[in-house]
Amino acid sequence: xxxxxxxxxxVKTVFSKVGGHxxxxxxxxxxxxxxxxxxxxxxxxxFDLQHGSAQVKAHGKKVAGGLGVAGALSxxxxxxxxxxxxxxxxxxxxxxxxxxxxxxHHPSVLTPDxxxxxxKFL
Amino acid sequence: xxxxxxxxxxxxxxxxxxVNVEECGAExxxxxxxxxxxxxxxxxxxxxxxxxxxxxGNPKVRAHGKKVLTSFGEAIKNLDNIKATYSKLSExxxxxxxVDPENFRLLGDILIIVxxxxxxxxxxxxxxxxxxxxxxxxxxxLARKYH
Numbered sequence: 001x002x003x004x005x006x007x008x009x010x011v012k013t014v015f016s017k018v019g020g021h022x023x024x025x026x027x028x029x030x031x032x033x034x035x036x037x038x039x040x041x042x043x044x045x046x047f048d049l050q051h052g053s054a055q056v057k058a059h060g061k062k063v064a065g066g067l068g069v070a071g072a073l074s075x076x077x078x079x080x081x082x083x084x085x086x087x088x089x090x091x092x093x094x095x096x097x098x099x100x101x102x103x104x105h106h107p108s109v110l111t112p113d114x115x116x117x118x119x120k121f122l
Numbered sequence: 123x124x125x126x127x128x129x130x131x132x133x134x135x136x137x138x139x140x141v142n143v144e145e146c147g148a149e150x151x152x153x154x155x156x157x158x159x160x161x162x163x164x165x166x167x168x169x170x171x172x173x174x175x176x177x178x179g180n181p182k183v184r185a186h187g188k189k190v191l192t193s194f195g196e197a198i199k200n201l202d203n204i205k206a207t208y209s210k211l212s213e214x215x216x217x218x219x220x221v222d223p224e225n226f227r228l229l230g231d232i233l234i235i236v237x238x239x240x241x242x243x244x245x246x247x248x249x250x251x252x253x254x255x256x257x258x259x260x261x262x263x264l265a266r267k268y269h
Contacts, residue, residue, distance in 0.1 A: 035247040036254040096231055100238045100250060107239035112149075112156040113174045115235070119157050 003120055010117035014102060015068060017109045022068070025105065027060025029097040037093045043086055063094070067122075095122035124259050126201050133252040137241060138198050146240065147191030148184035150233045152177045158228055164221060190229070197260050204263045212267035223265035230257025 003011070018025060034041050034049055034056075047055045066072050080086045099118060103110050110118070126134075155162050156174045165171065168182040177183055193211065200207045215221045234253055238245045 032247045032250055036251040096234075099235050100245075103235045103238035104242050104245060107242065110235075110239060111174075112153045112178065115153060116157040116174075 003117070007117035007120055010114045011121045014106075014109055014114060014118055017106055018102070021105065022064040023057070023061040025060075025098070025101045026062075026064030026067075027057045029094060029101045030056050030060050030063065032097040032100060033094050036097070037090075040090055040093060043084070043090070095119070098122060123202065124204065124255075126255075129248070130252040130255065131201060133249045134198060134201070134256055137237060137245070137249060137253070138195070140241070141191075141237070143191045143195065144184070144188045146233070146236055147187035147189070149178075149187070150229065150236045151187030151190060152180075152183050153232045153236065154225075154229050155183065157232065158225075161225055161228065164219065164225075191233075194233075194260065197256070197263075201256075204259050205266060208260065208263035209267060212264050215264055216268040223261065223268060226261035226264045227258070230254075230261050233257060 015022070031051065034044075041049055047053065047059070049056060066076050080091075081088075099110070099115070099122070102118065152174075155165065155171060155177050162171050165183070165186075168180060168186075170176040170180060171183075196207050197204045215223075234250065234257060237253065238250070241249075
């Protein structure tokens with residue numbers, strides 16, 4: 001999906017409002033995904049997946065970081081496809097959980113218009 | 123038959139008891155039409171859907187959103203027999219309305235996001251899981267009579 005200039009502005013707004021919490025939100029999105037979609041845990045047998053896990057926090061930080069860097073997504077796509085072999089349907093599940101986290105912490109930022117842009121971006 | 127733990131039932135009921143069906147229903151349907159614009163194909167007779175503002179203010183969208191979420195309430199009252207609850211609606215959506223069942227999943231996820239924005243931290247991961255299960259069961263029940 002192509003992001004319009006308006007979409008990009010909306011996405012940047014979300015990132016700026018989220019600010020320093022982005023790593024924490026990355027971890028929360030992962031935790032929600034593991035809880036609601038237990039099949040996603042199969043990709044992390046080597047992780048401690050309990051609430052508050054340092055590994056989940058660290059991975060949440062990585063995920064959040066990856067979202068913010070324009071050029072990173074193409075390399076990350078290759079990595080997840082070829083080395084990690086993650087079924088792409090799981091990215092949709094994580095994307096949904098990211099939207100839920102933004103809705104919880106910044107409901108006023110997630111207007112329907114911004115929601116649409118962020119959904120496209122994710 | 124779907125099994126619901128006592129905890130899941132409690133999590134669903136406690137959120138539902140605080141939901142403003144008219145507001146949440148209207149918002150969920152409006153967001154569906156805005157975030158996934160192809161879903162507007164089912165609502166050609168609803169008038170002005172030309173912008174997010176138009177959609178959010180459209181009285182037919184609001185009324186239909188309320189209808190849809192009220193029907194959800196029926197599922198919550200009949201958690202142990204959602205299939206039967208939605209049997210006629212399933213036939214309707216297939217034979218008369220011709221709605222791709224994928225749209226039920228999309229609306230379910232949008233509803234979750236609307237609930238999250240209203241309930242914030244009360245919408246815990248456990249709460250979200252119970253509700254994800256509910257919307258999935260409802261979507262499945264609505265798709266069940268398709269042929």
